[in-house]
Amino acid sequence: MDRRTLLKALAAAPFAGAGWHVHAQTKGPKMVEELQNNWRSFLAASTPVPSVTDAVKLSKDEWRKRLSPLAYNVLREDGTERAGTSPLDNEKRAGVFVCAGCGLPLFTSAMKFDSRTGWPSFFTTIPGVFTEKTDYYLIYPRTEYRCKRCDGHHGHIFKDGPAPTGLRYCNNGAALKFVPQDGKA
Numbered sequence: 435m436d437r438r439t440l441l442k443a444l445a446a447a448p449f450a451g452a453g454w455h456v457h458a459q460t461k462g463p464k465m466v467e468e469l470q471n472n473w474r475s476f477l478a479a480s481t482p483v484p485s486v487t488d489a490v491k492l493s494k495d496e497w498r499k500r501l502s503p504l505a506y507n508v509l510r511e512d513g514t515e516r517a518g519t520s521p522l523d524n525e526k527r528a529g530v531f532v533c534a535g536c537g538l539p540l541f542t543s544a545m546k547f548d549s550r551t552g553w554p555s556f557f558t559t560i561p562g563v564f565t566e567k568t569d570y571y572l573i574y575p576r577t578e579y580r581c582k583r584c585d586g587h588h589g590h591i592f593k594d595g596p597a598p599t600g601l602r603y604c605n606n607g608a609a610l611k612f613v614p615q616d617g618k619a
Contacts, residue, residue, distance in 0.1 A: 462598045466558050469544050473560045476530045476542040478617040483539060486562055490536040490584040501535065508606045509535045509586035512571075512578075517552025520607020525554070529614040531605075536584035538563055540610070541603070547595070549602055554610065556603040557595045566591070579603065 477483070492500065497510050507513035522531070531541040531554070540563050541556045549555035564579040569590075577591040588609045595602035 466598060469542065470558060470561050473530065473539065473542045476528055476544065476615050477539070477613060478615060481613060481617070484537050484583065486538060486582050488583065497535070502608070504608045505534050508608045509533075509581075509584075509588075512587040513606075514589075515553075515606045515608045519552075520554060522554045522607040522610055522612055523552060525612050527612075527614050528616075529612055531556075531610045531612055533581045533584060533586055533588070534609050534611045535581060535586040537611070538581055538583040539613075540564070540581070540588070541605075543615075549595070549604070551602075551604060553589065554605045554607050555595070556605065557599045557601055559603060564588070581609075 474483070494510070498506055501509060504513075504515060508515060525531075525543070525546075528543050530539045530543070531546075532539050539560055541559055545556045545558050547555055547557055563582055565582050565585075566577050566579050568575050569578045570576075578587065579589060579591055580587055586609060587606075589603060589605040592602045592604060593600055
């Protein structure tokens with residue numbers, strides 16, 4: 435994809451809502467790479483961006499003060515919110531989804547799709563923001579992903595997402611905050 439086509443697509447993103455995954459299906463891996471490389475274009479120019487290398491380590495009490503009870507349960511105790519309870523599942527504006535624990539940018543709105551599962555779902559991520567491990571909590575193996583900066587639990591990766599990645603990052607909405615591109619919350 436040439437630069438002009440990418441810029442047109444990015445300009446149309448606020449109007450396309452979650453439909454961006456259709457572009458990714460038709461453009462293939464190259465579109466995913468461009469989304470990953472150009473994620474900053476989904477933030478207002480003045481938005482501060484923390485570094486993944488600036489680890490956030492807090493005591494349990496400090497985390498409890500910083501997070502809502504639900505966010506604490508999800509991020510610090512590996513909990514799961516009930517399906518259909520997060521308003522972020524229906525978020526359609528252009529912007530960036532950041533970790534609710536430390537503010538690290540994780541996904542853009544162009545990476546989001548409607549999985550109809552009741553949780554915000556994404557087909558790719560901003561590169562280098564997660565660690566992964568296999569968990570056997572439900573007996574069968576699942577791939578859990580955690581914020582690289584604060585080690586907060588976000589969700590699990592499933593292989594039932596849209597093309598071209600075929601992945602679904604099934605994220606707890608309580609583990610995210612949304613930063614709109616226009617800066618208006």
